[in-house]
Amino acid sequence: MRALVVDDSKAMRVILSQLLRELRFEVVDACDGIDAIEKLKDAGTLDLALVDWNMPRMKGIDFVRHVRGQGLQPQMRIMMVTTETEMDYVQQALTAGADEYVMKPFTKDVILEKLGLLGITAG
Amino acid sequence: MPITAPDFAFLQTFVRERSAIVLDPGKEYLAESRLGPVARSAGLPGIGELVARLRVDPRGDLTDKVIEAMTTNETSFFRDVHPFEALRTHILPDLIKARSNERALNLWCAASSSGQEPYTIAMLLRENFPALIEWRIRFIATDLSQEMLRRSREGIYSQLEVNRGLPAKYLVKYFEKRGSDWQVKQELRSMIEFRELNLIKPWPSMPQFDIVFIRNVLIYFDLPTKRAILGNIRKLLRSDGYLFLGGAETTLSIDENFKRSQAGTTWCYRL
Numbered sequence: 001m002r003a004l005v006v007d008d009s010k011a012m013r014v015i016l017s018q019l020l021r022e023l024r025f026e027v028v029d030a031c032d033g034i035d036a037i038e039k040l041k042d043a044g045t046l047d048l049a050l051v052d053w054n055m056p057r058m059k060g061i062d063f064v065r066h067v068r069g070q071g072l073q074p075q076m077r078i079m080m081v082t083t084e085t086e087m088d089y090v091q092q093a094l095t096a097g098a099d100e101y102v103m104k105p106f107t108k109d110v111i112l113e114k115l116g117l118l119g120i121t122a123g
Numbered sequence: 124m125p126i127t128a129p130d131f132a133f134l135q136t137f138v139r140e141r142s143a144i145v146l147d148p149g150k151e152y153l154a155e156s157r158l159g160p161v162a163r164s165a166g167l168p169g170i171g172e173l174v175a176r177l178r179v180d181p182r183g184d185l186t187d188k189v190i191e192a193m194t195t196n197e198t199s200f201f202r203d204v205h206p207f208e209a210l211r212t213h214i215l216p217d218l219i220k221a222r223s224n225e226r227a228l229n230l231w232c233a234a235s236s237s238g239q240e241p242y243t244i245a246m247l248l249r250e251n252f253p254a255l256i257e258w259r260i261r262f263i264a265t266d267l268s269q270e271m272l273r274r275s276r277e278g279i280y281s282q283l284e285v286n287r288g289l290p291a292k293y294l295v296k297y298f299e300k301r302g303s304d305w306q307v308k309q310e311l312r313s314m315i316e317f318r319e320l321n322l323i324k325p326w327p328s329m330p331q332f333d334i335v336f337i338r339n340v341l342i343y344f345d346l347p348t349k350r351a352i353l354g355n356i357r358k359l360l361r362s363d364g365y366l367f368l369g370g371a372e373t374t375l376s377i378d379e380n381f382k383r384s385q386a387g388t389t390w391c392y393r394l
């Protein structure tokens with residue numbers, strides 16, 4: 001399985017990437033939406049993307065709209081992982097085509113349970 | 124301060140008589156970490172004084188607080204996922220066919236803690252079986268703890284709690300934001316009757332159930348208690364009903380009247 005982690009915080013990228021590697025994901029990371037679109041070009045097929053909301057240059061939500069709008073990587077499940085906790089944001093993310101939504105701060109179990117909901121199990 | 128051996132022995136009996144929960148030797152640390160705060164909030168200097176109070180006044184206000192502190196309330200929305208998938212894909216469609224004349228279903232979640240398990244089932248019913256709105260549905264959820272029942276009726280969950288296992292599309296559809304917390308909408312809250320029920324005390328009168336969830340509570344009990352509770356459930360379960368236990372629990376070698384039965388990707392128990 002292969003995953004993309006998009007977050008402008010290096011610390012957060014490290015945490016999420018490590019967690020996914022423990023689940024035997026191969027991880028590609030990007031520091032904002034523009035970088036993520038760039039990385040998608042030669043990343044091959046991806047199963048999962050964890051996407052922050054607030055990032056410089058291009059926000060996570062715009063990245064999701066772009067990817068879903070262009071029909072890029074249609075098999076890729078997208079999970080927002082963000083400090084935005086208002087109902088309206090969750091709604092916007094789902095409308096844009098995100099599959100799940102995690103509010104920071106999270107624990108490892110939160111991510112595992114959400115992946116379970118997407119039919120992605122550990123190992 | 125570490126708990127003394129006689130005080131721990133007293134607590135083992137005290138908790139067991141009132142909740143059936145078995146505190147094994149070696150669980151002293153659990154008593155210390157959970158009862159320290161109970162002692163402090165009662166204005167007592169430590170666990171020694173708390174136990175002294177329980178010895179002289181075992182029916183006082185502190186009793187419920189001590190029992191509640193010693194229970195584990197760990198739960199989450201869609202915990203273990205598979206039982207809920209089984210309800211959605213197999214069990215409810217079958218039951219709806221079988222009950223199409225009566226147009227009535229009775230469900231029970233025993234030991235429902237802070238309510239995530241019954242609300243998960245309520246969301247699943249609304250989402251996938253909207254026609255059931257026209258049916259007579261009795262949905263009872265019970266727990267020993269008044270505090271857990273109060274929380275369940277209120278239906279307010281923290282950000283961490285809604286993060287755990289709850290699909291985002293259900294959060295959007297069935298919850299309202301309340302400050303930094305989230306509250307289950309009235310529409311779902313009104314589907315469930317939350318009632319006090321101590322599994323080891325005589326049970327109040329209840330209907331015959333089509334589906335019973337009693338998950339992650341029998342593990343705390345000894346064999347005779349498990350057997351007695353399963354025996355009581357048997358009397359309340361309809362002959363074609365379904366029983367769900369926690370992932371580490373079983374009826375095998377406890378009550379042979381139940382047969383383990385495949386339910387989607389997991390097991391349930393049937394008569």
Ligand SMILES: C[S@@+](CC[C@H](N)C(=O)[O-])C[C@H]1O[C@@H](n2cnc3c(N)ncnc32)[C@H](O)[C@@H]1O
Pocket residue numbers: 141142143144194195196197198199202233234235236237240265266267268271320321322323337338339340369
């Ligand atoms: C770990 S929770 C299980 C919650 C939920 N069923 C689940 O699986 O996620 C255990 C619950 O059992 C309750 N409990 C413990 N002893 C009980 C008893 N004797 N009668 C009724 N409930 C009891 C506790 O109050 C607690 O809420």
